Amino acid sequence: MITTLVALATLQVGVKASVLELPDPTADVVTIHAYLWRDRNFEREDAAWEVISHSMGEISVTYGPREVSFFGSTAGIAPRVVQAPGFVRVEIVATPAKWQNAVALATSLVSQPSWTANFWQDELAVAKGRVLDPWQNSLWPKPTFPKEMIEQDFSSTHARILDKSGISIVVSGPFERGAAKAVVDQYSKMWEVKPYARLPRYAEEGPWPTEQMLGVSTFELTGKPIRVGESDSAAKFLALIALGAGKDCSTWRTLREEAGLCYRTEGIFWPTQKGFVPRIFMLRRAEESELKYSGMMIDLLRKDIEHYDQITLDRAKAMATQVMTKPSPFACVYVDGNYTLYGQPGDDLRWRGLLYSMGLSSISITKWVETLNQVTEAQLRTAAKDLMDGCQFRLMRGQPSLAR
Amino acid sequence: MFASLACALLIGQSDDILQKELPNGAKYRIERTADKGEVIVSLFVSQASMPGDGGVPGTRHLLEHLIAKGPDGMLDRRLESVGLALVARTERDGASFVIMGPSDKAAIAVEAIRELFAPLKTSQEEIDKEIKIIDEEGVFRAKFAPFLDAAWAGLFEPAVPSVHGDIKAMATLTPEKLANSASTFLASGGLSLFIAGDIDPAVIALRATEVLSDAPQSKVMFAPRDVLESIGKKTTVDGAGNARAVISAGIDRPMTLARLGTALAMQRMLPGIIVTYEASCDRGPILLYADSAATLEKLRSYGEDDLRRIAPLSRGMAVMWCNGMLLRGPDYAVMKAKLLRQQPTFNLEGMRDTAYGLTDDEIWDALRDWQGSAMHIEGTR
Numbered sequence: 001m002i003t004t005l006v007a008l009a010t011l012q013v014g015v016k017a018s019v020l021e022l023p024d025p026t027a028d029v030v031t032i033h034a035y036l037w038r039d040r041n042f043e044r045e046d047a048a049w050e051v052i053s054h055s056m057g058e059i060s061v062t063y064g065p066r067e068v069s070f071f072g073s074t075a076g077i078a079p080r081v082v083q084a085p086g087f088v089r090v091e092i093v094a095t096p097a098k099w100q101n102a103v104a105l106a107t108s109l110v111s112q113p114s115w116t117a118n119f120w121q122d123e124l125a126v127a128k129g130r131v132l133d134p135w136q137n138s139l140w141p142k143p144t145f146p147k148e149m150i151e152q153d154f155s156s157t158h159a160r161i162l163d164k165s166g167i168s169i170v171v172s173g174p175f176e177r178g179a180a181k182a183v184v185d186q187y188s189k190m191w192e193v194k195p196y197a198r199l200p201r202y203a204e205e206g207p208w209p210t211e212q213m214l215g216v217s218t219f220e221l222t223g224k225p226i227r228v229g230e231s232d233s234a235a236k237f238l239a240l241i242a243l244g245a246g247k248d249c250s251t252w253r254t255l256r257e258e259a260g261l262c263y264r265t266e267g268i269f270w271p272t273q274k275g276f277v278p279r280i281f282m283l284r285r286a287e288e289s290e291l292k293y294s295g296m297m298i299d300l301l302r303k304d305i306e307h308y309d310q311i312t313l314d315r316a317k318a319m320a321t322q323v324m325t326k327p328s329p330f331a332c333v334y335v336d337g338n339y340t341l342y343g344q345p346g347d348d349l350r351w352r353g354l355l356y357s358m359g360l361s362s363i364s365i366t367k368w369v370e371t372l373n374q375v376t377e378a379q380l381r382t383a384a385k386d387l388m389d390g391c392q393f394r395l396m397r398g399q400p401s402l403a404r
Numbered sequence: 405m406f407a408s409l410a411c412a413l414l415i416g417q418s419d420d421i422l423q424k425e426l427p428n429g430a431k432y433r434i435e436r437t438a439d440k441g442e443v444i445v446s447l448f449v450s451q452a453s454m455p456g457d458g459g460v461p462g463t464r465h466l467l468e469h470l471i472a473k474g475p476d477g478m479l480d481r482r483l484e485s486v487g488l489a490l491v492a493r494t495e496r497d498g499a500s501f502v503i504m505g506p507s508d509k510a511a512i513a514v515e516a517i518r519e520l521f522a523p524l525k526t527s528q529e530e531i532d533k534e535i536k537i538i539d540e541e542g543v544f545r546a547k548f549a550p551f552l553d554a555a556w557a558g559l560f561e562p563a564v565p566s567v568h569g570d571i572k573a574m575a576t577l578t579p580e581k582l583a584n585s586a587s588t589f590l591a592s593g594g595l596s597l598f599i600a601g602d603i604d605p606a607v608i609a610l611r612a613t614e615v616l617s618d619a620p621q622s623k624v625m626f627a628p629r630d631v632l633e634s635i636g637k638k639t640t641v642d643g644a645g646n647a648r649a650v651i652s653a654g655i656d657r658p659m660t661l662a663r664l665g666t667a668l669a670m671q672r673m674l675p676g677i678i679v680t681y682e683a684s685c686d687r688g689p690i691l692l693y694a695d696s697a698a699t700l701e702k703l704r705s706y707g708e709d710d711l712r713r714i715a716p717l718s719r720g721m722a723v724m725w726c727n728g729m730l731l732r733g734p735d736y737a738v739m740k741a742k743l744l745r746q747q748p749t750f751n752l753e754g755m756r757d758t759a760y761g762l763t764d765d766e767i768w769d770a771l772r773d774w775q776g777s778a779m780h781i782e783g784t785r
Binding site for chain 2: 125130131215216246263319329
């Protein structure tokens with residue numbers, strides 16, 4: 001793959017880093033989240049990203065496995081690495097006595113992965129062999145892997161993304177404002193961005209797959225990103241809850257219970273650099289003639305919105321409060337490619353860190369829930385209609401032969 | 405009400421935990437926990453109330469779908485309007501109904517359980533639609549499902565059938581038949597109720613007693629699953645892939661965690677492997693499935709020298725599995741309610757320590773099980 005790239009960039013020194021500090025004198029620990037965001041999800045980098053994001057966090061150029069274990073676990077909690085199509089996040093919880101070391105470690109893990117020791121060969125084999133169920137494949141389809149990949153595919157892709165995007169560090173806990181930024185600056189300036197191969201001008205984000213090797217077809221409505229905190233965002237957020245979260249939502253009631261079209265239907269918020277993208281799914285048995293179900297899906301949802309009332313609004317608010325703040329079987333606000341908000345320690349920091357990376361005001365979950373509770377019935381109905389009007393439809397067809 | 409409380413068989417009691425068996429055979433356990441304003445209510449309906457699905461495979465699964473809607477079909481709306489959420493599932497051990505939400509709505513959550521006991525009123529049209537939905541659910545049955553079915557069928561006497569059901573057979577069920585089946589299915593002697601959260605156990609206990617007293621009164625006979633030897637057992641199924649199955653005695657035994665941890669480590673090390681297990685304190689198979697026989701053959705390549713790498717990974721994977729089980733959610737609540745029926749003295753929260761403490765010998769024995777003594781299941785496609 002790398003041979004098709006056209007040129008080498010010049011050596012650059014220093015890693016761009018932005019820092020969000022959230023001092024909290026009442027906290028017992030310091031929590032650090034280090035992000036590396038892709039500038040764009042270029043198709044030709046998808047396979048490399050899959051491996052890069054899954055092989056980070058165990059070792060870096062500066063820190064060996066023992067140091068990662070020591071400085072990463074001072075509070076008794078092991079470092080955690082999570083992946084999404086657009087970013088990777090390293091999460092470390094540290095004691096107040098060792099938090100600066102942990103910030104330096106987190107910064108190093110995302111900006112200085114050691115490719116020679118990072119077991120990327122193992123990770124590549126695992127990534128190629130990973131078996132996704134229909135839901136996982138609908139959320140984040142498995143990329144196509146080239147026949148051969150070499151270390152340079154990963155090191156160059158990582159370096160290019162690091163150069164374009166820099167890293168983003170979010171720190172919360174008992175420390176003085178400015179102290180976290182000082183630590184990040186100290187280290188990130190010392191570390192260089194390695195040379196990398198430029199992408200050709202015609203590099204594009206990959207088209208969404210139109211087929212999957214499963215017996216399930218995925219019908220999806222994808223809305224415009226919700227920019228939390230900006231105008232109408234609260235109503236749009238509640239609109240997706242009304243449409244797709246829980247068992248009294250529009251999709252469950254109309255598509256499943258009334259029309260009997262499917263077993264699984266769901267609405268989720270998907271984190272991207274532009275905001276939380278509303279995604280409404282209907283997964284059903286693959287058939288030869290199945291395009292008609294897309295029209296049925298859209299029509300049934302549009303008709304249901306006409307019946308939205310105060311009960312719909314109250315339910316959406318109650319459901320939103322639960323999925324934002326507590327463990328819920330209908331958790332639907334994804335904070336990476338696999339996990340949702342679930343009332344867990346660190347959830348508020350995940351939420352605020354994502355908003356920060358999206359270029360938004362990093363308001364707390366509590367504040368956001370308060371905002372959601374201000375939405376009126378009329379605003380909800382309008383937002384739901386707008387969401388449906390602005391949606392793009394996509395169908396990932398399954399194989400009818402595999403459906404039995 | 406107080407008379408029935410007085411008659412209740414006291415199993416265990418403290419300020420924060422109340423556990424009782426009622427005269428009608430139903431059991432409950434109520435725990436006050438440090439959860440901030442949360443409550444979780446889980447009703448477990450043992451399979452023993454309707455062994456063999458009453459002769460029509462899938463009856464319990466269909467009943468679970470229909471009962472969860474509530475007597476007027478509006479239960480979800482009532483619950484979700486106040487922040488509660490209900491989910492239901494059917495497993496080999498039994499069916500479960502779990503309600504989660506804010507603790508100040510605990511009384512509503514417990515009362516919702518009473519609605520599940522209401523006589524089932526349904527129509528043929530509704531049954532037909534629900535069977536259609538269950539048929540759709542079938543497409544989500546993983547590739548390993550026929551292999552898992554084969555393990556349950558081949559390793560137990562009598563064979564334990566699939567709970568998904570036979571769509572054609574279910575189509576013969578009528579509203580009257582299902583109403584009778586629902587009464588059998590929800591027999592009080594097979595019920596166990598687990599409630600945990602930021603609640604007063606004594607207050608909730610009064611309501612739980614009343615609610616469980618509304619269940620159809622009936623005794624249930626429990627019979628342990630008889631296990632057949634897996635060594636040398638081979639079978640074929642109509643499916644793509646290959647699988648190995650070993651019997652686990654239940655999550656209260658360290659060897660179950662060792663087998664699970666080792667299997668999950670293999671899943672991590674050998675691309676293409678999937679591990680599946682229905683958490684239980686009863687006997688059941690752990691299945692290790694792969695697309696190809698060659699992948700499973702690689703299991704044989706590991707020797708004692710590899711333990712230095714495999715043992716910590718297996719231990720770590722077992723701990724991760726326990727962490728998932730202990731996360732406050734439906735899996736945890738279902739297991740806690742099951743334990744009341746299966747192994748009331750087992751401390752689920754201590755399971756993680758057992759996983760941390762798995763010895764190299766236990767992990768080696770588990771790996772040897774996967775290499776040799778497991779049942780071999782071969783797909784014919």
